[in-house]
Amino acid sequence: MELRVLRYYLAIVREENMSRAAEALHLTQPTLSRQIAGLERELGTSLFARGRRLELTDAGLRLARRAEELLALADKVEGEFRDDGGFVGTISIGSGGLSSTRILPAAMDEFRRLHPGVGFELYTNSAEYVKERLDAGLLDFAIMMEPVDVSRYAYARLGGKERWGLLVRSGSELARKRSVGPDDLPGTPLVSTGRPELIAEITGWLGMPMERLDIVCTFNLLTTALMLVESGTASALTIEGAVTHLDPRRFAFRPLEPALTMSSVLACKKAPPGNSAASAFLNLLHAMHSGHEKSKT
Incomplete structure (x- = not known):
């Protein structure tokens, strides 16, 4: 299964129309139709209930969700290896509506001052969904409120309650x-x-x-x-x-x-590579948190 074809598939899902999707992708409609037909043969199922309007089958809905996850992860991997001598790419952080997320603006400002080639993606959802995306490798970090099982993560307990x-x-x-x-x-x-x-x-x-x-x-x-x-x-x-x-x-x-x-914890799936943007950002957060703790003593 090619990532290129999954991108074609999601374009059709967004447009809800084969012709509009082909135009957006700069492909001919017959070419796009052949690509999707090949994807259906590969999966052994129909993805669309074809009629006057394209509608997703149950299998099509499942594939759309998985394709979004796969492509997000692929884009993340490509960003991590697109190195021009400095840190580049995107650091993704998930959380709920927690007071402890107030540590982020200052940390993001300082990190972008040091590494302007890095951007951030903030994902807000419930603890269950944030943890699921962390496990799937779609997030670098998750800020979660305890009690939460952190036995499989590297984590740091944040200040404040x-x-x-x-x-x-x-x-x-x-x-x-x-x-x-x-x-x-x-x-x-x-x-x-x-x-x-x-x-x-x-x-x-x-x-x-x-x-x-x-x-x-x-x-x-x-x-x-x-x-x-x-x-x-x-x-x-x-x-x-x-x-x-x-x-x-x-x-x-x-x-x-x-x-x-x-209390809340900042967790990552495992210790990020020492030469990665995620590792550098984690070190910055540790330094800022340590400085904050010292200032209170």
């Missing part, structure tokens, strides 16, 4: 409180993370089973649950770093009391 609280609609009864305690939650419609390890931490803080709470739904990214908070349908158990950008006229974050905090 992620503080948990309740995101409520401004003007609501709970918004009038300075903090939220375990007794405030039973009877309050809630949306919450679905990660089992985080549920266990929240349960320990509550001192009661989560089943005692009225969980309307779970979420993997808070952005999908904001409509429920803004409408007053439910309040969201979340971390402060995920809500700092929200309009205080519409939302209010009230910390849990007693405080529930968690």
Whole structure:
């Protein structure tokens, strides 16, 4: 299976039309059709349900997802070896909405000052998806909130803590409180993370089973649950770093009391090669973090 043909295939997926894809690729339509027919023979399945409009089959959908991953990894490898005597390419970092990501702007500025040929790709998603991309080699680094299994990674624990609280609609009864305690939650419609390890931490803080709470739904990214908070349908158990950008006229974050905090880690799949941009960036982060720690003592 050639990467070139996978790029052709994704162009058709984007355009949803063979003729438009051929034009974008500067190919004739018969040439593009032959390439895709050969790909289908190689895989032993149909990728498109052909009709007035091209639609992906189930196999076509699976291939589109895998092709995107393969091509992203191939582009990353090519970038790492496109060396003109200095570091070049892209450093990819995945994270959720964590306060600990505030270390990145200063680190990126300093690294680009030293190595202007390097760019960055920031990927935001839930911990599960970020970890999956790290495992697949699509990310150089992942910033993840503990508890998380880091036994298979090289990692560094970051400074600062992620503080948990309740995101409520401004003007609501709970918004009038300075903090939220375990007794405030039973009877309050809630949306919450679905990660089992985080549920266990929240349960320990509550001192009661989560089943005692009225969980309307779970979420993997808070952005999908904001409509429920803004409408007053439910309040969201979340971390402060995920809500700092929200309009205080519409939302209010009230910390849990007693405080529930968690640390974060910067992880990579394995120690990056010593002469790579990723290794140099990791060394810079270590130096910056060490300097920050010394400044606090």
